[in-house]
Amino acid sequence: MRRERDRLSVEWVKLELLRTAYATRGGLLAGRDPRVVIGWYLILAVVPWFTHNVTVLAGLFVVCAAAVVLSRVGPLILGLFVIGFVLEGLYVLFAAWLFGGDASTVLAMAEFTLKLATVSLASMAAFVSLDPEKLSDALLSLHAPAMVSFGVSYGYRMLPVLMEEFHTVVDGHRLRAAPLASKGFLGWRVAVRTATTLVAAFYPLMLNTAKRTRTTVEALETRGFTYAAEHPDGRRIRLAALRADRWDALFLGATLALVAVCFTVGRAFPLLGGAV
Amino acid sequence: MTSTEAATGPGPADAPAVEVSDLAFRYPGADHDTLRGVDLRIERGDFVAVVGGNGSGKTTLCKTFNGLVPHYWSGTFEGRVRVLGRDTREVSVGALSHLVGYVYQDFGNQLVRPTVRDEVAFGPVNFGLPDHRERTDEAMELLGVAHLADRFTWQLSGGQQHLVALASVMALRPGVVVVDEPVAELDPARAARIYEVLEDLNRRLGTTVVVIEHHAEYVARYARSVVLMADGAPVWHLPTRAAMDRAEELERHGIPAPQVVRVARGLDPAAPPPLTVTEAADRLRSRHPHALPPDRRAVRVAGSEPTGETVAELAGVRHGYRGVGGDLSVVLDGLDLTLRDGERVALVGGNGAGKSTLLRLLTGLKVPREGTVRVGGTDTRTVRPNALADRVCHLYQRPEQMFLKDSVYEDVAMFPRGRGRTDTDTLVAEVLDRVGLSGLAGRDGRLLSGGQQRRATLAVGLATSPALLLLDEPTSSLDTASRDAVIAMLDALSGTIRCTVVATHDMHLVAEWAGRVLVLDGGRVAADTDPAGLFADTALMESVGLVAPEVTRLGLALGVEPPPLSVPELVSRLGGIPAEEVGERA
Numbered sequence: 106m107r108r109e110r111d112r113l114s115v116e117w118v119k120l121e122l123l124r125t126a127y128a129t130r131g132g133l134l135a136g137r138d139p140r141v142v143i144g145w146y147l148i149l150a151v152v153p154w155f156t157h158n159v160t161v162l163a164g165l166f167v168v169c170a171a172a173v174v175l176s177r178v179g180p181l182i183l184g185l186f187v188i189g190f191v192l193e194g195l196y197v198l199f200a201a202w203l204f205g206g207d208a209s210t211v212l213a214m215a216e217f218t219l220k221l222a223t224v225s226l227a228s229m230a231a232f233v234s235l236d237p238e239k240l241s242d243a244l245l246s247l248h249a250p251a252m253v254s255f256g257v258s259y260g261y262r263m264l265p266v267l268m269e270e271f272h273t274v275v276d277g278h279r280l281r282a283a284p285l286a287s288k289g290f291l292g293w294r295v296a297v298r299t300a301t302t303l304v305a306a307f308y309p310l311m312l313n314t315a316k317r318t319r320t321t322v323e324a325l326e327t328r329g330f331t332y333a334a335e336h337p338d339g340r341r342i343r344l345a346a347l348r349a350d351r352w353d354a355l356f357l358g359a360t361l362a363l364v365a366v367c368f369t370v371g372r373a374f375p376l377l378g379g380a381v
Numbered sequence: 382m383t384s385t386e387a388a389t390g391p392g393p394a395d396a397p398a399v400e401v402s403d404l405a406f407r408y409p410g411a412d413h414d415t416l417r418g419v420d421l422r423i424e425r426g427d428f429v430a431v432v433g434g435n436g437s438g439k440t441t442l443c444k445t446f447n448g449l450v451p452h453y454w455s456g457t458f459e460g461r462v463r464v465l466g467r468d469t470r471e472v473s474v475g476a477l478s479h480l481v482g483y484v485y486q487d488f489g490n491q492l493v494r495p496t497v498r499d500e501v502a503f504g505p506v507n508f509g510l511p512d513h514r515e516r517t518d519e520a521m522e523l524l525g526v527a528h529l530a531d532r533f534t535w536q537l538s539g540g541q542q543h544l545v546a547l548a549s550v551m552a553l554r555p556g557v558v559v560v561d562e563p564v565a566e567l568d569p570a571r572a573a574r575i576y577e578v579l580e581d582l583n584r585r586l587g588t589t590v591v592v593i594e595h596h597a598e599y600v601a602r603y604a605r606s607v608v609l610m611a612d613g614a615p616v617w618h619l620p621t622r623a624a625m626d627r628a629e630e631l632e633r634h635g636i637p638a639p640q641v642v643r644v645a646r647g648l649d650p651a652a653p654p655p656l657t658v659t660e661a662a663d664r665l666r667s668r669h670p671h672a673l674p675p676d677r678r679a680v681r682v683a684g685s686e687p688t689g690e691t692v693a694e695l696a697g698v699r700h701g702y703r704g705v706g707g708d709l710s711v712v713l714d715g716l717d718l719t720l721r722d723g724e725r726v727a728l729v730g731g732n733g734a735g736k737s738t739l740l741r742l743l744t745g746l747k748v749p750r751e752g753t754v755r756v757g758g759t760d761t762r763t764v765r766p767n768a769l770a771d772r773v774c775h776l777y778q779r780p781e782q783m784f785l786k787d788s789v790y791e792d793v794a795m796f797p798r799g800r801g802r803t804d805t806d807t808l809v810a811e812v813l814d815r816v817g818l819s820g821l822a823g824r825d826g827r828l829l830s831g832g833q834q835r836r837a838t839l840a841v842g843l844a845t846s847p848a849l850l851l852l853d854e855p856t857s858s859l860d861t862a863s864r865d866a867v868i869a870m871l872d873a874l875s876g877t878i879r880c881t882v883v884a885t886h887d888m889h890l891v892a893e894w895a896g897r898v899l900v901l902d903g904g905r906v907a908a909d910t911d912p913a914g915l916f917a918d919t920a921l922m923e924s925v926g927l928v929a930p931e932v933t934r935l936g937l938a939l940g941v942e943p944p945p946l947s948v949p950e951l952v953s954r955l956g957g958i959p960a961e962e963v964g965e966r967a
Contacts, residue, residue: 106762106763107748107761107762107763107765108748108750108762109700109747109748109749109750111703111709116702116703117703120703120704120705120707123705124705127495127533127705129705129706236495237495238494238495238496238499258494258495259493261495262492262493262494262495262534262535265535266535270782273777273782274782274785276746277782277783277785278785279746279766279767280744280746280766280767280770280775281767281770281785281795281796281799281841281845282767282795282799283798283799283800283801284765284767284768284799284800305785306785308787309782309784309785309827312825312827313781313782313827316781316827317487317489317490318490320485320487320490320491321490321491321493323449323453323485323491324483324485324490324491324493325493326449326453326474326475327447327449327474327475327477327478327483327550328478328493328503328504328507328549328550328553329475329478329503329504329507329508330507331475332473332475332507332508333506333507333508333509336508336509337509338508338509338510339506339507339508339509341509342506342509342513343506
């Protein structure tokens with residue numbers, strides 16, 4: 106018996122991606138100036154690589170985890186992260202055992218995993234909080250080429266369109282492709298069918314999208330996109346809307362303070378690898 | 382004044398809006414001129430409709446106004462185009478966009494920014510205009526989309542997207558606006574709204590409006606002058622009434638005159654053409670002062686008890702979708718419906734009434750949240766969609782989404798070959814022949830014209846030999862000739878297919894083709910009737926945002942009961958020439 110599901114269905118994945126991309130859930134970082142959010146992200150993405158102290162790393166991990174909670178990261182992204190994290194942990198243990206390593210090997214690899222996890226958490230918190238407009242304005246203000254900042258916002262603009270197109274094409278295959286005689290051992294036929302459908306869906310998807318973009322490119326031309334690339338006025342107006350206030354300063358200050366606390370505590374109570 | 386404005390300026394005050402002299406244009410690599418010997422003058426403040434068959438050069442002509450031809454499409458360009466006194470070859474596309482705004486037929490793709498406000502502000506901000514904020518607010522206000530300012534553009538309905546696209550070009554305060562086929566992708570009520578907005582812009586701001594249009598009824602009602610294009614050049618440019626007087630000539634170029642014009646001509650070939658239903662009704666009333674008695678002969682056999690075998694059945698169906706906010710919007714609620722053998726069903730209702738959802742439930746791609754859907758006795762919950770596909774075929778609104786392979790032949794053959802039919806080749810050849818595409822079998826479906834694409838998807842559907850055929854808006858964005866071809870093909874299908882359901886906004890299709898009409902409203906079937914019954918119920922029509930064909934509205938205004946569905950029918954009932962002599966089709 107089939108039934109309509111609100112979770113773990115294709116519809117749900119589509120909605121989750123939209124919620125993530127367009128920061129519809131709000132949260133702590135969503136209210137901040139996008140440049141500050143990017144700055145915050147850069148701090149937490151870089152700092153973990155300067156230490157081997159597990160206490161410090163654990164502290165940073167907690168800070169980032171708290172940011173993830175406060176940024177209201179959705180279940181899909183979080184779920185994928187947890188699955189990835191657990192698999193990575195198992196892999197570390199397995200690899201250490203296979204290559205005859207000991208506790209120190211495990212520890213070294215676990216430390217690396219912890220760093221990666223911290224950076225991942227920071228990325229999730231930051232990018233879930235940036236909607237396409239904010240992200241493209243922030244990139245523009247950081248002197249990224251106009252093409253990059255526009256590309257980012259246009260990519261987001263195309264995301265729902267691409268998802269819809271893709272879903273429609275896959276549905277077409279579901280209806281019109283030959284039914285499978287049997288699922289095969291462990292459902293391998295289903296897996297093969299799914300994989301070939303995804304690949305086959307790519308060709309119509311790209312062609313249909315390419316046809317759409319012709320209008321877009323003409324429209325960009327008539328609306329001064331090229332003009333703006335050559336004249337600074339537009340950039341100035343666009344960036345005038347960006348204004349960091351004292352809450353942004355406070356937010357960055359608090360982040361730096363927390364990082365400092367992590368390092369202080371780490372120095373006082375080094376766990377395991379603290380000697381390095 | 383900024384440098385941009387100084388560069389473009391309003392131009393000489395007495396210059397016409399558009400002045401084309403001796404223009405010829407050929408796309409790079411093409412073997413003939415798309416435009417040739419074009420001479421055209423559009424006065425300031427005019428409301429011009431550009432009409433003509435497919436491939437007559439309408440769109441290319443309009444793209445010379447905003448400089449996309451020849452700046453962006455660099456072909457062979459001879460002659461001269463002046464817009465508000467400026468030669469388009471000497472001004473850049475960016476600068477010209479302050480003079481001419483352009484709204485595309487596929488307007489959804491011209492929206493490039495995430496939110497409505499950002500979209501409308503995009504032009505003014507790019508050009509660095511200091512008053513960009515006022516312009517943005519003004520344009521949104523002008524088109525009545527200010528309440529949508531913070532919405533994401535992909536959340537909007539088609540009609541709202543069109544208004545936003547129009548607002549975004551109006552933000553540059555152009556003197557000329559070109560709108561390419563606004564009716565093609567919108568339902569009649571929304572298309573009428575776009576035209577009212579354009580009329581308002583034209584009247585209040587004096588904006589010169591140029592529309593490319595296939596539908597003569599909108600031309601007659603809103604335009605002040607008409608340009609007929611054929612073979613890359615204007616045949617004539619006349620005031621609307623004089624243009625409608627040349628109904629036969631328009632018809633030869635694939636633009637059937639509005640139904641009111643044809644009724645008036647059917648009754649009195651010498652009379653000047655009426656442009657609106659009201660005008661036609663007033664004139665006919667003075668000619669036929671006696672109240673028109675109900676014509677008994679014309680009463681159709683309506684509401685006869687259904688007898689056919691059940692093809693599909695929905696009982697207590699409830700279905701809806703989750704939004705980005707996580708809320709469930711219920712589309713169908715407590716819907717009961719039986720579809721029977723031999724029926725031609727039109728499914729009508731406003732946007733979001735659940736027409737597409739109902740079709741998807743019948744294919745089994747979706748299963749209802751509550752209630753049951755049975756197709757040929759099988760509960761759709763118990764089988765996979767591809768098992769149901771043997772009985773049900775669904776043709777999408779946008780035909781290009783149905784092309785999964787790289788040739789029409791492969792697309793048509795996909796289903797029967799996959800099901801192991803040994804006679805696949807014969808079947809495909811037969812089906813392609815039937816839709817008249819045998820010669821194009823090797824082409825990629827995406828590269829065909831709109832009408833050919835639609836016929837190709839019909840071939841895909843026929844090759845599945847379904848008992849139940851579902852079509853979503855099969856006539857949208859087709860010109861009149863292709864539309865008639867599709868309707869004729871649907872007519873011819875009735876022998877092969879047991880039941881056909883068409884979800885549509887096209888009331889001409891309903892009038893000409895349907896036997897049974899289901900009106901969806903508030904999640905259930907609000908009315909189950911026939912075309913005449915639907916059009917007679919004006920309160921219902923209004924509440925679900927439908928507009929009856931002109932001839933029906935004219936008949937109702939004259940008190941003809943039951944309302945006429947075609948031009949010949951009304952003419953004969955008004956005592957003119959017998960129906961057979963007036964012509965075959967409304």
